[in-house]
Amino acid sequence: MTTPLGEVLDSRRAAEFQKAARALLKEPLLLAHGPYADEYRLVRQHAAELRDWFDRNVGWSLRVDAEAARLRKTPGAPADPTHPAREASRAQAPFTRRRYVLLCLALAALERGEAQIALGRLAEQVVLDAADPQLATAGVQFTLERRDERLDLAAVVRLLLRYGVLRRVAGDEDAYVSGAGDVLYDVERRVLAGLLAARHGPSTVAAEDADDRLAGLIAESALDSDELRFRAIRQTLTRCLLDDPVLYYDELADEELVYLTRQRGFITARISELTGLVAEVRAEGIAMVDPLDDLTDVRMPEQGTHGHVTLLLAEHLAAAGGEVGRGELERRVRELAVEHGGFWSKSAKQPGAEAELVEQALTKLTALGLVTRTPGGVAPLPALARYAVGETVVLEPGTRTPQRKAPAS
Template sequence: MTQTPTARPAQPTLTAHRVAADVGPLELADYQKAVRLLLRHPLVTPIWPDAAALPLVRRWADRLRVDLPEVLGYRLVTSADTARLVRVQDELDATQPALTRAGRPFDRRRYAYLVLALAALGRSGTQITLSELAESVAADAARVDGLGMDTERKADRDAFVDAIAFLEARGALRTADGNAAAWAGDPEKAEALYDIDRGITGAVYQPNRVLQHLRSVTELLGDGKGGAARGVSGTSLSGNTQRRSAARRARRLVLEQPAVYYTDVEESLHGQLRGGALAEDLERLTGLVMERRAEGVALIDVSGRLSDARFPAGGTVAQAAVLLAAKIAEQVGKPGVARLPAASAAERLAAAAARIDGALPDRGGFQAVLDALAVDDLEGLGGLAAVGEQDLDAAEPAGARDGDGARETTYPFLPDAWLRAAMHRLAAEFGAGMSSDLRDDPDRLTAQAVVLLASFRLVAPVPGGVLALPLLGRYRSVTAQVKTRAPAIPKPTQPSLFETVSQTPAVEESTL
């Protein structure tokens, strides 16, 4: 007896998504402006970042609700008075902090007061005085080990008012009477009364996970659909779903990072990063230009329409950093410079997560993680043990093979002593254009300049020094001069990291 074969169900095919499919050429720039606005300011209100922002986002909301999830895995949530972009984080990023009234990054205390203030406002009516809000936050803070809030202490009042100013700037609180700064100076003589916007208050903080269920900070990362930053394999997912998830993550990396190096990400993303679809999608979505090099890719923001930070830029630290970058680029071209491997993004994430998990109030749930990540393992991430100058001659050359025969990428290593000496010379030569406190403390200036260079993926800090990454090659042959009443370095008209600076020669395919 024969059986009639049954037809196999048709497999779904991966259809290409056309970004801004129904947006005409004359309107495309306006659509891209709305995209850049949301990417730079994930919360938009009637007054934040300005009065024109919310109408612009509302105009394109329907199209954005289609494009942003498909291209990036982001979700746009709108209400009468807010537009909230719910993003997916693939890395632990400390480069976009909340800022105080003085423009300094929030510390832990200020973040804690901000979250406690939001909780208190959620229990309040339509108005609240600053002193009442402070009392509520102080009561909650007293129940958190190591936090506390004493309104008799000026430092605690200043931290609390910084958190309130953050909410006021976004419209969650509106001053009806009084002045918060005066209250911070003397709460016995001053007071402030606020109207509460409950819609905005609820939109300020919208975690995409239930925090009580998290066992590690890494569980905040990824899209939960096979696109987690820790390399979820997604074996139960279809091939189309896996490819879509990988494509979204590759786009997010290029969009969120100053530069993406192929050696820094898992091989499963290399095809997406090298493909033409990624550049086409991101360029049409943002209006920026993609640039490719042998070492990686970057999205170029020539006019600063999207970037939240510029480099080169004004200020002593930024000016010193570009001068130091030029010195490093010059040094790595000399013979005899040691080369070492760098920790990958996954290794950096593991180290950062271990530090954060270990600092949580309840360490019990994370003890197994901490035991697994011994101190020696953390110090040796990426094969980088603590390196002293006496060890430099033993470093492997570029392209050395590891035990498995795979070619390992290495980068020029500059020790701390060399960096400090170079900054001392720069301070002596260009000190007239620097602020006096940093000019007179070159070691502190070196540390701040290295942090800035690392944030732009120009160097990678390692024990004992830094590794010069390929992007640094763009700053060879930088020229500078001290001018009267002008910065030491003329400010360029664009912040592009993949563009030449001053009289820098054209960059070859391999920059280092």
């Protein structure tokens, strides 16, 4: 029996639509050239449907032109610090406060500049802008006199290269850092103009507190009717389910929890239709699980020493059932190094390495919504229970009767 051509085409179009949506969620800025050119073309093909879905369900705008596709995402939790910008290098070190400031100053300088700019010229402009008294009062200093400052600026530029705001014409950032040369860039002004994801310009937000300023950047218009309030709640919940590893019920306001209880099936079905994510509903909350495992910037389990340590500490924390101090976790890593050190890197077995191993593990577990940091250490969250080791079931030879053994301590 053959499948009608119409059904085949509909199925193919639905698959392409889902692939385009996943591409935007993974890389909200897709360039018409470079490694994501195929995904960009797919997004452009389905731009109208994608624009409608994101606007209606999450309140995100999508702009597609001949150079780029830009999904202006705003997170469900704007102040969440667990998914920082990272270096466009193998190390992928998270951006520091100074690098974020330099990024903003560099973008401002590029906006005022010409179609081409040298890194040295950009640095001069950033130094001038960094001398603003308000920045000095906030403790921000940038003079380019130290190597670590030049390294920070180079990291900012490489991030802008990755985003497609800049294109390298000649030179190399390492040469600039060492003082041996300069770098020339083309400025992609249309990409630059679409980089900021905000409903309101920063200069129009009068709040002084950082959290209040973030809220002001993405604040919606007056919600003066039940319909608008319910739409805002639905969009916030959908953002959280799309962006966050786990949505815990106890983190929701009463009105949000009531709405989610009534509309959970509708919201999760819409997300599944768009992305292929599968809703895992538990007593404590909801996680949208990705069968393809590529819609995340933090993976677990992960290969390598750090991935192994993280998994073993997750098992330890899940078994603890309550708050665990940093000292105990470091002692546990030293014990694990004796047991598993043959599989770990040489540096991970050095005396004192346990502090860094614990910090990296906790950073990942926090970003995945599996633990929360406390003044005394760290406390497990409900989703961590999936990493608990239960009883081992052993079948006796020649029988079908299970014999249970307690897990190893």
